Amino acid sequence: MKRLLTALALAMTMPLAAAHAAGGKALVVATNATFPPMEFVDLDKNIVGYDMDIIQAIADEAGLEVTFTNTSWDGIFATLDSRNCDIIAAAVTITPEREKRYLFSEPYYKMRQAVVVPVSSDIAKMDDLAGKRVGAQIGTTGVFVLQREAPKAEIATYDDVGLAFEDLKTGRIDAVACDDPVAAYYANRKEGYDGVMKVGFTAEAGEAMGFVFRPDDTELADKVNAGLAAIRANGKERAIQVKWFGE
Numbered sequence: 001m002k003r004l005l006t007a008l009a010l011a012m013t014m015p016l017a018a019a020h021a022a023g024g025k026a027l028v029v030a031t032n033a034t035f036p037p038m039e040f041v042d043l044d045k046n047i048v049g050y051d052m053d054i055i056q057a058i059a060d061e062a063g064l065e066v067t068f069t070n071t072s073w074d075g076i077f078a079t080l081d082s083r084n085c086d087i088i089a090a091a092v093t094i095t096p097e098r099e100k101r102y103l104f105s106e107p108y109y110k111m112r113q114a115v116v117v118p119v120s121s122d123i124a125k126m127d128d129l130a131g132k133r134v135g136a137q138i139g140t141t142g143v144f145v146l147q148r149e150a151p152k153a154e155i156a157t158y159d160d161v162g163l164a165f166e167d168l169k170t171g172r173i174d175a176v177a178c179d180d181p182v183a184a185y186y187a188n189r190k191e192g193y194d195g196v197m198k199v200g201f202t203a204e205a206g207e208a209m210g211f212v213f214r215p216d217d218t219e220l221a222d223k224v225n226a227g228l229a230a231i232r233a234n235g236k237e238r239a240i241q242v243k244w245f246g247e
Contacts, residue, residue, distance in 0.1 A: 026065040030085035058227030088212035107208035114183035117200040129153040132205040135164030142177035
């Protein structure tokens with residue numbers, strides 16, 4: 001879902017209760033808390049969302065302690081490279097280009113790109129975006145899919161997908177392309193947006209998301225993969241899915 005640029009961006013941290021990691025040092029999990037319901041900041045200023053619940057459940061199973069840090073998207077990979085975090089949990093799409101530079105966990109979620117439009121819009125497929133102004137968060141797979149499948153669309157890029165939805169709400173753009181759970185959240189659940197817009201369509205091709213590690217952190221990746229397998233077997237993953245996405 002998201003891109004590989006460099007920028008300085010470390011913001012809030014939130015320690016979570018779990019078993020202590022080896023040596024008593026908490027692992028730092030970097031996220032970009034601007035993609036509800038995957039990751040966002042709630043009214044109490046806590047970093048919450050599907051990704052946070054999944055990685056916390058994994059940490060509990062693996063006997064690890066984690067702390068979350070909210071990092072701008074265009075600096076999140078640089079944060080991992082500079083060892084200011086240990087894991088990225090930010091709805092990152094597994095791509096061949098990224099796999100050349102980083103180690104990924106087993107996929108923990110699969111999604112498709114969706115296009116959100118005003119409720120009165122008749123946009124229903126990629127070809128309908130020709131000549132339309134479509135918003136997407138810069139460097140995300142939403143942009144890449146638009147470039148590939150809707151080359152005649154005018155793409156407006158944003159640092160935060162929420163800003164794109166605000167422009168859609170006020171009529172400054174015609175559509176927004178983003179991950180389908182984010183699209184559904186804004187179209188159906190977010191206060192002030194429901195009833196204003198709808199999911200016009202979703203792209204046919206799917207994509208898998210993974211947690212990201214430095215290439216040499218194979219032991220940590222193995223622990224996370226084992227924890228992921230455990231929460232799938234014991235039903236915790238399913239419970240988290242129902243919590244954030246419903247039945």
